[in-house]
Amino acid sequence: MFNLQRLLVVLCAMSAGALLRAETNWLEAAKAARQLPTETFFSLPEVRQPRLSPDGTKIGFLFPHEGKMAIGVFDRASKEASMVV
Amino acid sequence: MSFLWKGDKRLVFFADVGGNESFFIGSTDLKGKRVVRIVESQIYERLNSSAGGMVSGLRFDEDRVLVSGMFVSSTRGRVSSGSTTDNPVVAKVNVKNRGLSTVYSYSDNEIVTGVVSDDAGNVRFRMVYELDGGVPTTVWQHREDLKNSWKEVRRFPVHGYREMWTPLNFNRDGRFMYLISREEHDLGALHAFDTATLSLGPALFVPTEGEIRSPIMSRDGYDLRGVSYETDRVHYHWFEKGADREKLQRSLEAAFPGMDVQFVSFSDNERIGLIHIGSDREAGVYFVLDRDKGSLEQFERVRKIDPGLMRPMEPIQYTSRDGLEIHGYLPRPWSAESGKPVPMIVNPHGGPFGIRDSWGFNPEVQYLASRGYAVLQINYRGSGGYGLDFLNRGARQWGRDMQNDLTDGVNWAIAEGIADKNRVAIYGASYGGYATLAGLTLTPELYACGINYVGASDLEITFKARGQDAFTLANDFSYRETWVGDSQEYRDATSPVNHVANIQVPSFHAYGVKDPRVVIDHWERLEPELKKHGKVYESMVEKRQGHGFRDEEASVGFYGRMEPFLAKYLTPEVDVQIGSSEVVELPAR
Numbered sequence: 001m002f003n004l005q006r007l008l009v010v011l012c013a014m015s016a017g018a019l020l021r022a023e024t025n026w027l028e029a030a031k032a033a034r035q036l037p038t039e040t041f042f043s044l045p046e047v048r049q050p051r052l053s054p055d056g057t058k059i060g061f062l063f064p065h066e067g068k069m070a071i072g073v074f075d076r077a078s079k080e081a082s083m084v085v
Numbered sequence: 086m087s088f089l090w091k092g093d094k095r096l097v098f099f100a101d102v103g104g105n106e107s108f109f110i111g112s113t114d115l116k117g118k119r120v121v122r123i124v125e126s127q128i129y130e131r132l133n134s135s136a137g138g139m140v141s142g143l144r145f146d147e148d149r150v151l152v153s154g155m156f157v158s159s160t161r162g163r164v165s166s167g168s169t170t171d172n173p174v175v176a177k178v179n180v181k182n183r184g185l186s187t188v189y190s191y192s193d194n195e196i197v198t199g200v201v202s203d204d205a206g207n208v209r210f211r212m213v214y215e216l217d218g219g220v221p222t223t224v225w226q227h228r229e230d231l232k233n234s235w236k237e238v239r240r241f242p243v244h245g246y247r248e249m250w251t252p253l254n255f256n257r258d259g260r261f262m263y264l265i266s267r268e269e270h271d272l273g274a275l276h277a278f279d280t281a282t283l284s285l286g287p288a289l290f291v292p293t294e295g296e297i298r299s300p301i302m303s304r305d306g307y308d309l310r311g312v313s314y315e316t317d318r319v320h321y322h323w324f325e326k327g328a329d330r331e332k333l334q335r336s337l338e339a340a341f342p343g344m345d346v347q348f349v350s351f352s353d354n355e356r357i358g359l360i361h362i363g364s365d366r367e368a369g370v371y372f373v374l375d376r377d378k379g380s381l382e383q384f385e386r387v388r389k390i391d392p393g394l395m396r397p398m399e400p401i402q403y404t405s406r407d408g409l410e411i412h413g414y415l416p417r418p419w420s421a422e423s424g425k426p427v428p429m430i431v432n433p434h435g436g437p438f439g440i441r442d443s444w445g446f447n448p449e450v451q452y453l454a455s456r457g458y459a460v461l462q463i464n465y466r467g468s469g470g471y472g473l474d475f476l477n478r479g480a481r482q483w484g485r486d487m488q489n490d491l492t493d494g495v496n497w498a499i500a501e502g503i504a505d506k507n508r509v510a511i512y513g514a515s516y517g518g519y520a521t522l523a524g525l526t527l528t529p530e531l532y533a534c535g536i537n538y539v540g541a542s543d544l545e546i547t548f549k550a551r552g553q554d555a556f557t558l559a560n561d562f563s564y565r566e567t568w569v570g571d572s573q574e575y576r577d578a579t580s581p582v583n584h585v586a587n588i589q590v591p592s593f594h595a596y597g598v599k600d601p602r603v604v605i606d607h608w609e610r611l612e613p614e615l616k617k618h619g620k621v622y623e624s625m626v627e628k629r630q631g632h633g634f635r636d637e638e639a640s641v642g643f644y645g646r647m648e649p650f651l652a653k654y655l656t657p658e659v660d661v662q663i664g665s666s667e668v669v670e671l672p673a674r
Contacts, residue, residue: 030419033394033455041452048383056352
């Protein structure tokens with residue numbers, strides 16, 4: 001149905017961390033987790049509420065801009081994103 | 086901030102103004118150059134479910150949306166919601182030039198609490214509020230079109246959190262409306278209502294566990310394909326076995342084992358899909374599925390946090406002192422791998438009524454787990470997701486049965502050997518802040534410290550307040566009488582501000598001055614009591630924030646204050662380092 005190779009690449013990227021941790025001591029994981037800065041958890045998310053345009057060529061989305069969420073649009077063909085408001 | 090597409094070249098957006106939950110609806114081209122303010126409201130108190138909001142996006146209308154509000158034409162042609170003189174209307178508003186055409190007018194003779202329109206913008210159902218023999222009642226009325234008069238369909242007592250019917254979508258020919266009914270099933274069931282015969286069809290789906298979340302419709306919104314419902318996790322039920330939509334869901338779930346796969350958006354031809362893949366440990370990645378190309382490409386990741394460092398949200402259940410089955414989640418820190426009890430924070434959700442904690446990435450929970458704490462999330466009675474009876478059992482149980490469920494959960498976690506009984510804290514926001522204060526004042530022996538975030542301290546203030554989500558009708562006292570509790574004695578006994586003397590441990594309090602829900606009066610009543618009784622406390626009061634700090638700086642600042650507070654009063658295991666103790670010289674005898 002979709003490109004399996006691409007899917008596998010993505011999957012590897014997502015699960016690399018988990019595989020790595022399973023082999024290490026929990027104390028090391030605890031230490032690494034503890035060192036994650038507060039901002040990592042509570043800064044505004046990179047993206048929120050993305051929605052496809054009715055024709056499917058663009059994605060509207062919210063992104064952080066000057067401490068608040070702004071609206072952006074991503075053109076799937078040109079791979080360019082720009083701020084709307 | 087949120088938005089919807091209006092055609093392929095314009096967006097309609099909703100923006101919060103000034104943190105106090107006032108909003109305006111605007112529209113813009115994709116360059117942000119032609120921005121039109123469509124509707125605004127500066128007066129939160131006057132908004133209720135019937136006034137000030139989007140009724141329908143009118144997805145087949147290129148230029149217009151259906152909006153409800155009190156519209157006033159100003160000299161600049163702007164329409165606004167919030168006039169004190171005009172009656173509210175439902176109107177189609179042109180998003181390019183603000184052209185307004187009223188499709189429904191509210192009148193002074195009746196109180197309409199909601200309307201349901203079809204995609205053409207015809208208001209086909211309305212809910213009229215009546216006192217029926219003294220009982221607040223919702224009367225459902227239907228009309229075929231503007232030429233016909235309203236006909237009563239059903240009447241139900243007002244609930245406030247789960248009305249007897251929840252309207253969903255009309256089917257393709259507009260004859261049937263899908264809805265969730267709670268008339269026959271405590272958990273609710275999906276039905277189709279026949280507008281030709283004004284009768285409710287048989288249940289199409291009844292969950293055996295958990296409540297229905299949403300129907301899965303075709304992109305055009307007319308064909309019912311499935312329904313999602315939620316137990317400890319979200320599940321799907323499909324109406325046409327083996328159909329394309331089910332196969333798509335199943336193949337993606339197989340590709341991302343253990344993760345939640347959610348389609349958030351489709352193109353009109355349903356060939357392009359936007360998918361959210363996330364879990365308790367992965368904040369989520371959005372992918373674009375292109376079925377013509379056969380590709381699945383990453384669009385954006387929500388947060389760059391290594392899921393391998395995060396902790397699983399284990400579903401738990403226990404039995405309360407009065408025999409009720411209580412569900413929740415209990416993510417534990419890495420130090421739990423040692424097998425020893427760990428410090429724990431019980432984190433009651435806000436609401437309290439009809440709200441629940443769900444499985445999925447929760448930054449707050451993972452942050453606390455990363456700092457060495459277990460987090461006990463309890464769907465105490467009064468929560469949503471477990472049926473009407475479970476929800477109703479929370480009524481007038483502030484500081485009583487709803488609080489006992491938290492206490493029972495803490496004692497359960499201690500008895501299970503999960504939590505260290507000397508190191509249990511309570512932290513919550515909104516109702517969770519109330520529960521924190523109730524915990525510190527009514528069960529002070531249980532907790533080592535507490536963090537109250539925008540919490541109610543005085544039920545007297547809560548009792549008198551309007552603007553509580555579902556209850557804004559001036560003459561409807563359901564909220565105070567049915568849900569808070571109308572006995573003075575009970576409110577005195579369960580308002581934490583009256584029992585500050587009982588507090589035995591340090592507390593941290595954070596409030597937003599602009600909060601329209603838990604007004605700052607709660608803190609202004611509480612702080613003098615803390616001072617009077619000489620309690621150890623810290624506080625953070627933000628002038629420009631509301632019900633929860635939304636601005637990044639204030640939000641990060643709050644958690645930045647929380648961390649050292651917890652480290653000081655709820656020492657996490659990992660901080661204990663062998664060999665770092667000092668040699669103390671004892672005086673000779």
